Amino acid sequence: MHIHNYINDNVFKNSFGSSNELPFPTYHKKIKKNEIITPFGSIEDKAIFLVEGIIESAIENNGEIKIIDFVFPNNFICSYTSFLMNSPSDIQTKALTDCKVEYILKSDLEKAYQNSIVANKFGKHAAEQFLIKKIKRENEFLTLSAEERYVNLIDQNPEIIKSIPVHKIAKYLGIHPESLSRIRSKVYF
């Protein structure tokens, strides 16, 4: 899927039409496995739509990296706070596999926001989707055990098991790899 289809399907429920032009240009790029896309401290200048591959986003605390998100195809990813506030990024995004992405430059998007209702509907939708994801993760942390959160994660993204190393899944769940091994043996055998 590409950004045009995403906007047609999700923002306009198929009423945008294939002949309508997007109010901003988009660019395509391939990213190699392990390449850092947005480094800590940089100012985010683009919103990436993931076409193929997996991206992780992480924060750093006293030298320790904590994974806060895995991103799968047909989703947007950027250092959102940096993008919105022009502040140095407190997250790092990195390709976990070889990736294909399509992206929008922040400068183009901001120009489009001035007069385009399509651009504003898209920006509203993107912020809302990211917000729903964040609220869900907060609620899961506050109400579910690590085991329940693991089961949810695998249910919603079965490809995680074959594509992401166990120590990274443990980092995302906020538990030790040994605790995750115990959970995995309990849940699947």
Next chain:
Amino acid sequence: MHIHNYINDNVFKNSFGSSNELPFPTYHKKIKKNEIITPFGSIEDKAIFLVEGIIESAIENNGEIKIIDFVFPNNFICSYTSFLMNSPSDIQTKALTDCKVEYILKSDLEKAYQNSIVANKFGKHAAEQFLIKKIKRENEFLTLSAEERYVNLIDQNPEIIKSIPVHKIAKYLGIHPESLSRIRSKVYF
């Protein structure tokens, strides 16, 4: 402050103008201290702008209430996931003090989203602001101690100390009231 000023100041950086009409009606209401505004399990049908007072939002887990947000004047509050997805609310919002609010009905807002760029700019801004708050809280939970989070909370909202009972602040920080008492004696004496 009221919604018209908020949109002029924050969404349009003072270019909206006092003579322009909002693309949706708004309503005013007084809410008594301890009144539940949005109950657990209800479908959120309005976005509230807090004019005066303090509102808390909380989730429930096995009979235990966990406070996830305190809302102060000049901010919007609603059960966002319920509002966006038409799903039963997993949060409860409640007036911590007598409150004055101005609100927008979801049905009016959705009508305005169809054709009004002003409504879409407003909706985008509201989602972005709420997202920035959520990301900040997630990062603080992952990188700061309870003591550091308490100091941040008080720095940003000094009125919390005189307006909100200690046991509620402890619930928000996710710690026992006794731990908070230890932190308070350490930080302020």
